[in-house]
Amino acid sequence: MAEGAVAELAVIGAGVGGCALAAQLRRLGWSGSVHLLEAGRGPGGRAATRRSRRDAGLHINHGAPLFNCTGSTPPALLQPLREGGWLEPWSGTICCLDGEGRIGSAIGDGFSDGSLYRGHGGMEQLCCGLLQIATEATLHSGALVRQLQPLPGGGWRLLGNNDELLLECHWLVLSGTLLAHPRGPALFGWPEVPLQAAAAQASDPQLQRACAALAAIDSQASSNLLLTLPAESAGPWRAQPFQLLQCNPAAQARWGLRRVSIQPLEDGRCAVVAESSTSFAAEAQGIYGSRSSAAQLLGAHANPQAEDAAMDTLEQALQAALGLPTAGADRQLMRWGAAFPQPPGLPPELSLCAASQIGFCGDAIAGPGFGRVEGALRSAEALAGQLLLHLGSELS
Ligand SMILES: Cc1cc2nc3c(=O)[nH]c(=O)nc-3n(C[C@H](O)[C@H](O)[C@H](O)COP(=O)(O)OP(=O)(O)OC[C@H]3O[C@@H](n4cnc5c(N)ncnc54)[C@H](O)[C@@H]3O)c2cc1C
Known part of the structure; x- marks a missing residue:
């Protein structure tokens, strides 16, 4: 991305949920810039395939x-994936x-x-296909997002493990729970739950509720x-x-x-x-x-x-x-x-916090298919429909 440019949408995670969100937005006709930041070596997440260069x-x-x-x-994305x-x-x-x-x-x-x-x-072909449907979505593999900073005029700044700037975006979607759950600090010695630290600055009651629900998911x-x-x-x-x-x-x-x-x-x-x-x-x-x-x-x-x-x-x-x-x-x-x-997961009505320009998708969103690939697909399709209204009105 050109220096100083701001992505219209950044998605953290290129598992099924993140890739499906980008794909469904394209199918709905949205043509803005979308960047997926993935900590792993490639797309797939928990539906990945391990390969070897040797x-x-x-x-x-x-x-x-x-x-x-x-x-x-x-899920609507099954048909284009099969075709x-x-x-x-x-x-x-x-x-x-x-x-x-x-x-x-x-x-x-x-x-x-x-x-x-x-x-x-x-199995990784599922996410590869979704990225193909999401024409011109940019995948950044090996990009761990470590901090989320709300920008004063709206939007987000994403920082990496060494405080380096990864991306700035108008809208942000988290497709995994790592940044929202106490297991991040417990595992990696982080001093805070990154999403909670960001929400404390954003003062949006809906985002506070989403933070609490995500942090409580076992x-x-x-x-x-x-x-x-x-x-x-x-x-x-x-x-x-x-x-x-x-x-x-x-x-x-x-x-x-x-x-x-x-x-x-x-x-x-x-x-x-x-x-x-x-x-x-x-x-x-x-x-x-x-x-x-x-x-x-x-x-x-x-x-x-x-x-x-x-x-x-x-x-x-x-x-x-x-x-x-x-x-x-x-x-x-x-x-x-x-x-x-484990249930109950994030209530779907908290999956888009429009005032803070942040959304959530993936298998941890409550609803049909919860905890499975089906739930990751369905939650992304639902979020894409909601997000489209905002992306269209703010950016066109
Ligand atoms: C062993 C096992 C067996 C399973 N069996 C089945 C099954 O038979 N059927 C079924 O339907 N489901 C099964 N599942 C569940 C299924 O894999 C998941 O429901 C689905 O893949 C979830 O997709 P997702 O996009 O919601 O999350 P994920 O796949 O977890 O994607 C989230 C992505 O975000 C990335 N990420 C997270 N935090 C950051 C960060 N800070 N910066 C950058 N990237 C980040 C992660 O690396 C990951 O790639 C299984 C899961 C496991 C582990």
Whole structure:
């Protein structure tokens, strides 16, 4: 962006919510400048795909491996995403493991009912497609926003981790909760919750209420073991009659696993993602994968020994529960500190604080699909409709 220029809209986060907001604004005919600032290496957030520069054939959906839509009317963005070839129906089989090690039919876990979809070629394709629909949206990857400053005449100044100016904008949307929740200060030693510090200067009662509701959102964590099995030991995994294995409460209690996703790779290898149970993740609090964005971008302390021990436990649990080999597997730990927001979330009537020119979208907004990809899409579509009225009147 040219020095001194002010973006019409800045969106913090290029996960499903942030990318969907930019896409839907374009579909509604808005042509102003939109900049997405993303702390991670690329778009996707919790629906990202891990790739490797050194290993072109490797791709692992390390957050959501698929998503479901349950409402009677699907999110409006599904159709252009499907037409553009970014999305496809998920046609695998889902089974459920019980506490005795028996594998049976799928159970209702909130993530498996309705219509199932996945990104074509990897879950990150969902966000790539949304960014394509959001023509001329500018994505700034590796851009952690650390401070929000309201500007005297309206609008916002965004600062990075070293107090450097990242961007100034008329309107701001937060699509993740990191800047609004006490876990930011707890994790990274920040002296304040950035949004609360900004709201204290803005003196807007609606924003104060939104701040309080966002700060109160509890989330469950997930510590995921990512395995890449060489072709020699991938066979039994690839031959399983399911691609997604839920663990019922007894199985979760016994093995510390919540769900296992089998992701065959084109070259004969197989990626396996073992998602931990909530209680395992709570015990493993503070153990971040050394390659997680919390460790790499935000400076969370990495502890290789604790990380190895957590991976050993999850790998042994996987072997014990399924009796399948993991010999020779490359393994990584991925901890999602706030994997699953818990209800009630942010009331939708607080998702646009027009007096402060700030809005909120993402899966933490209360409503259909809350805590899932569907909710991130729907909240962004709803916010785009509301925002359009203001963007149009202020900027045309
Ligand atoms: C292990 C796991 C399994 C899941 N399984 C499913 C499933 O089966 N089905 C389903 O529907 N959903 C599933 N989900 C949930 C789903 O992934 C989320 O609901 C959805 O991806 C949320 O999108 P979002 O845009 O709201 O948030 P996010 O994806 O979290 O996006 C927020 C983005 O903002 C960025 N960000 C945050 N703060 C800052 C900052 N200060 N500066 C710059 N960038 C910032 C983050 O890096 C992130 O990319 C799963 C999640 C996890 C973790």
